[in-house]
Amino acid sequence: MRLLWTVVINVECLFILVRAVINETMRLFPPVPMNLRLSDNAPHAFPSSANTPKYFVPPNTVILYTTFLIQRRADLWGDDAHEFRPERWLEPETIKRLADDPFMFHPFHAGPRLVLRLTLAHHPVFMT
Numbered sequence: 059m060r061l062l063w064t065v066v067i068n069v070e071c072l073f074i075l076v077r078a079v080i081n082e083t084m085r086l087f088p089p090v091p092m093n094l095r096l097s098d099n100a101p102h103a104f105p106s107s108a109n110t111p112k113y114f115v116p117p118n119t120v121i122l123y124t125t126f127l128i129q130r131r132a133d134l135w136g137d138d139a140h141e142f143r144p145e146r147w148l149e150p151e152t153i154k155r156l157a158d159d160p161f162m163f164h165p166f167h168a169g170p171r172l173v174l175r176l177t178l179a180h181h182p183v184f185m186t
Contacts, residue, residue: 078147084165085135086142091126125164134162 097119103112115121132139134155135146146152156162 074148075144078144081147081163082142082144085129085163086140088125088129088165090166092122092124094120094122096120129163129165134159 097115097117099117101117102115104115105112129135130139138146
C-alpha cells in the first residue's frame, strides 16, 4: 500500500511539473500572440483603479495588443522574463502575483471562458 501511495504522489508531482512547463511554454510562445478588440459605443477610461494612470478609449476604437510582448515584460515577470524557467510557476511569489493580477498570464486572452481554454490546452499533453 505504501508503494501505491508513493506512485500516486509521484504522478501528482509529475502533473504539477508538466503543467508548469506547459504554462511557461505558453507564456513565452502564446498560441494567440496578437489580438485586437473593438470598443463599444460608449467612451471609457481604463484602468478603473484610482492609483494608476488612466487611458481614454473613444467609442468604436480598434485596440491592438500583443500577448507575446506582455508576457515577456520584466516588470511583470522579473529580470528573467525572456528565459524559459518553468519553476517560476511553483514559486509562491508568482502564484500571489497571478492571483492579484490574472491578466498577467493570458495566452488565450482573458474572460469567462479562460478556464475552459486553459483546461483544453493542458488535456492533450496529459493524455499522451
